[in-house]
Amino acid sequence: MNTQYYANQNGQQQQPGQGWSSSSYSQQGNVASSGYYSGGFGQTSSPSNGYAIQQSMAPNGMGQMVSSQQTGYIPPYYPGQQQFQMGYSENFENFEDNGSSNGYNNFSDSGNGYNNKCYSGGETNGWGGASAEYTADNLFHRTNSGINFDKYENIPVEVSGDAVPAAIENFSEAGFGPAVMENVTHSGYTKPTPVQKHSIPTLLANRDLMSCAQTGSGKTAAFLLPIIQHIMAGGPEMIKTPAFTNGRRTYFPSALVLSPTRELAIQIHKEASKFSYKTNLQTAILYGGRENYRDQVNRLRSGAHILIATPGRLIDIIEQGFIGLAGCRYLVLDEADRMLDMGFEPQIRKIVGQGMPAKTARTTAMFSATFPKEIQLLAKDFLKENYVFLAVGRVGSTSENIEQRLLWVNEMEKRQNLMEILMNEDSTNLVLVFVETKRGANELAYFLNRQQIRSVSIHGDLKQIERERNLEMFRSGQFPILVATAVAARGLDIPNVRHVINYDLPGDSDEYVHRIGRTGRCGNLGIATSFFNDKNRGIGRDLKNLILEANQEVPDWLHQVAAEGRIGGGQRGGNRRFGATDYRRGNGGGSFAGNFNSYNAGGQSAGFGGGSGFGGAFGATRRPFTNGGFGAQSSLSSSSNGGSGGGFGGPRRGGFNNGMSRQNGGGFYSNGGPPATIDHWQAPRA
Ligand SMILES: Nc1ncnc2c1ncn2[C@@H]1O[C@H](COP(=O)(O)OP(=O)(O)OP(=O)(O)O)[C@@H](O)[C@H]1O
Numbered sequence: 001m002n003t004q005y006y007a008n009q010n011g012q013q014q015q016p017g018q019g020w021s022s023s024s025y026s027q028q029g030n031v032a033s034s035g036y037y038s039g040g041f042g043q044t045s046s047p048s049n050g051y052a053i054q055q056s057m058a059p060n061g062m063g064q065m066v067s068s069q070q071t072g073y074i075p076p077y078y079p080g081q082q083q084f085q086m087g088y089s090e091n092f093e094n095f096e097d098n099g100s101s102n103g104y105n106n107f108s109d110s111g112n113g114y115n116n117k118c119y120s121g122g123e124t125n126g127w128g129g130a131s132a133e134y135t136a137d138n139l140f141h142r143t144n145s146g147i148n149f150d151k152y153e154n155i156p157v158e159v160s161g162d163a164v165p166a167a168i169e170n171f172s173e174a175g176f177g178p179a180v181m182e183n184v185t186h187s188g189y190t191k192p193t194p195v196q197k198h199s200i201p202t203l204l205a206n207r208d209l210m211s212c213a214q215t216g217s218g219k220t221a222a223f224l225l226p227i228i229q230h231i232m233a234g235g236p237e238m239i240k241t242p243a244f245t246n247g248r249r250t251y252f253p254s255a256l257v258l259s260p261t262r263e264l265a266i267q268i269h270k271e272a273s274k275f276s277y278k279t280n281l282q283t284a285i286l287y288g289g290r291e292n293y294r295d296q297v298n299r300l301r302s303g304a305h306i307l308i309a310t311p312g313r314l315i316d317i318i319e320q321g322f323i324g325l326a327g328c329r330y331l332v333l334d335e336a337d338r339m340l341d342m343g344f345e346p347q348i349r350k351i352v353g354q355g356m357p358a359k360t361a362r363t364t365a366m367f368s369a370t371f372p373k374e375i376q377l378l379a380k381d382f383l384k385e386n387y388v389f390l391a392v393g394r395v396g397s398t399s400e401n402i403e404q405r406l407l408w409v410n411e412m413e414k415r416q417n418l419m420e421i422l423m424n425e426d427s428t429n430l431v432l433v434f435v436e437t438k439r440g441a442n443e444l445a446y447f448l449n450r451q452q453i454r455s456v457s458i459h460g461d462l463k464q465i466e467r468e469r470n471l472e473m474f475r476s477g478q479f480p481i482l483v484a485t486a487v488a489a490r491g492l493d494i495p496n497v498r499h500v501i502n503y504d505l506p507g508d509s510d511e512y513v514h515r516i517g518r519t520g521r522c523g524n525l526g527i528a529t530s531f532f533n534d535k536n537r538g539i540g541r542d543l544k545n546l547i548l549e550a551n552q553e554v555p556d557w558l559h560q561v562a563a564e565g566r567i568g569g570g571q572r573g574g575n576r577r578f579g580a581t582d583y584r585r586g587n588g589g590g591s592f593a594g595n596f597n598s599y600n601a602g603g604q605s606a607g608f609g610g611g612s613g614f615g616g617a618f619g620a621t622r623r624p625f626t627n628g629g630f631g632a633q634s635s636l637s638s639s640s641n642g643g644s645g646g647g648f649g650g651p652r653r654g655g656f657n658n659g660m661s662r663q664n665g666g667g668f669y670s671n672g673g674p675p676a677t678i679d680h681w682q683a684p685r686a
Pocket residue numbers: 143145188189190191192193196213214215216217218219220221368369490491492493517518521522
């Protein structure tokens with residue numbers, strides 16, 4: 001049905017059966033084996049010569065392929081047999097069909113009590129079989145919770161609202177059906193995290209919820225599990241029957257989850273597929289990108305009980321008549337503060353106004369790690385008056401699982417400092433490097449590849465297929481450095497990201513919280529290094545507070561910057577952080593502060609300290625480093641100082657600071673000659 005023919009990038013016809021997949025969607029969760037096709041630069045691919053073309057290509061971090069002819073060098077790190085290709089296939093199946101077959105597998109399974117309603121092809125209420133994009137193997141690979149997982153127990157929790165449902169202590173208390181419970185177990189979840197303990201019973205009781213919890217603490221399952229349970233328990237009655245009007249079949253999801261980014265939508269969709277595995281629930285996804293439109297619409301025909309979407313594409317599809325929101329009983333805004341800020345708010349209002357049941361007739365939940373007061377005020381337009389407010393830890397605080405390092409690095413010295421860090425990184429670790437602009441992402445990824453450090457980029461100027469491919473290559477470790485703009489700041493859960501580097505710091509400390517939250521997830525430890533210079537003075541004070549809250553050491557110069565700099569200065573300006581309380585109870589600022597000692601990771605430094613970390617400089621290099629643009633290793637180290645002494649601050653984590661200060665006294669202090677000791681150095685005034 002969907003294997004008629006395929007187009008390469010230039011629309012040339014290809015025959016099936018040449019190692020080309022029949023879908024533009026990843027069937028394996030693995031780019032190399034799924035729907036990404038070559039076509040390259042106008043050559044007609046054939047099975048015999050196709051990979052020859054690819055062998056001479058490497059990603060240049062700009063979403064384009066660089067051939068050896070173009071660049072004059074073949075990166076030796078690039079594995080020749082790599083099936084990493086461009087273009088995409090189109091599924092030319094007519095999605096306006098009026099048939100009833102869903103064309104997808106049903107994961108029928110007897111014995112869990114939920115599968116005997118499997119969709120049998122008739123157009124009833126769309127109570128269909130489970131999503132077929134994923135297999136058990138790629139759904140249930142586990143992220144190991146880290147050594148600090150149990151310390152979540154000690155995080156202070158504040159819940160407010162009337163008659164708040166009691167928290168659960170174990171998943172078994174939630175009353176999940178056997179299939180859902182089995183999926184929880186298969187996911188390796190033995191104990192709920194605090195945000196899950198409170199959010200699950202609240203949503204099961206159909207109470208609206210505003211839930212704020214640290215990055216990587218399990219918010220996704222906190223909203224997906226109760227929704228899945230509700231729909232399962234309600235059975236077909238919960239689902240509004242598709243309508244057929246003007247030649248279009250309109251599907252009515254029972255639950256809608258909105259995400260600010262496409263990649264996060266994909267991730268949530270995968271989680272939803274995991275938790276509804278072997279149930280009759282259908283999950284569907286709608287997100288932007290030209291090449292995937294038809295495929296997404298086609299997939300709706302399997303049913304869409306839970307729809308995960310980015311706002312723009314959803315509005316488009318609603319306007320096309322493929323989706324209606326009249327049956328939507330659950331609305332979730334993930335990364336809710338982002339969804340309600342200036343960029344997205346009009347779209348959210350539009351979506352909610354498109355025939356969705358009134359807030360009194362639906363359950364609405366909002367989740368984020370940060371929740372500024374003004375966004376809380378906006379949010380109440382979408383929530384019932386008696387919504388429950390949950391704060392796990394101080395709202396917007398960073399995790400103690402993340403060791404935050406701030407380095408004063410002038411603009412001109414950033415590349416060099418980045419190289420030094422990357423060269424000493426463990427080869428199994430993934431490193432996520434944030435930059436401010438799309439162009440900056442391209443350029444930095446290109447530069448790193450020229451230095452033979454395998455990196456890819458992700459940003460809004462790439463085609464969607466390139467974004468997904470690059471992210472997958474990063475996730476798989478093939479390209480262990482991802483240079484990203486803010487598009488990767490929120491929600492992405494990538495195991496093994498051990499280091500986040502803010503090459504360019506954001507202008508807003510909430511953004512900082514989300515970015516560094518890509519590491520140190522689920523009780524694991526991580527490092528966040530940020531390059532700070534004059535341009536970043538605006539968030540100096542907020543950063544200082546965040547580091548203090550996480551019980552970490554603030555560099556002396558940051559104290560000075562914070563004391564001298566402007567107050568706040570983030571995008572939203574001013575002293576906007578409201579503390580940890582429900583705004584309805586007034587500004588209780590910092591009511592959790594004292595408690596954080598109880599969630600002191602204690603053993604963190606063990607993972608990162610200890611001489612070997614950054615010491616030894618360039619001896620044992622991690623990645624092949626021949627004479628790229630940077631020349632020999634020694635020139636790197638000697639160029640990393642301006643003749644100054646120092647390094648940074650006190651050697652709290654011995655490995656790092658001592659190691660760097662061994663390098664000609666310069667360490668990361670690379671602004672070309674500050675006075676010898678940090679104590680005497682005065683931060684430049686704004
Ligand atoms: N109870 C649990 N036991 C073990 N692992 C869990 C549990 N809950 C969630 N996880 C895992 O923790 C990781 C982080 O979860 P998740 O992505 O939901 O975090 P989050 O709070 O939404 O983060 P962010 O704020 O960055 O969006 C995931 O890999 C998830 O599978």
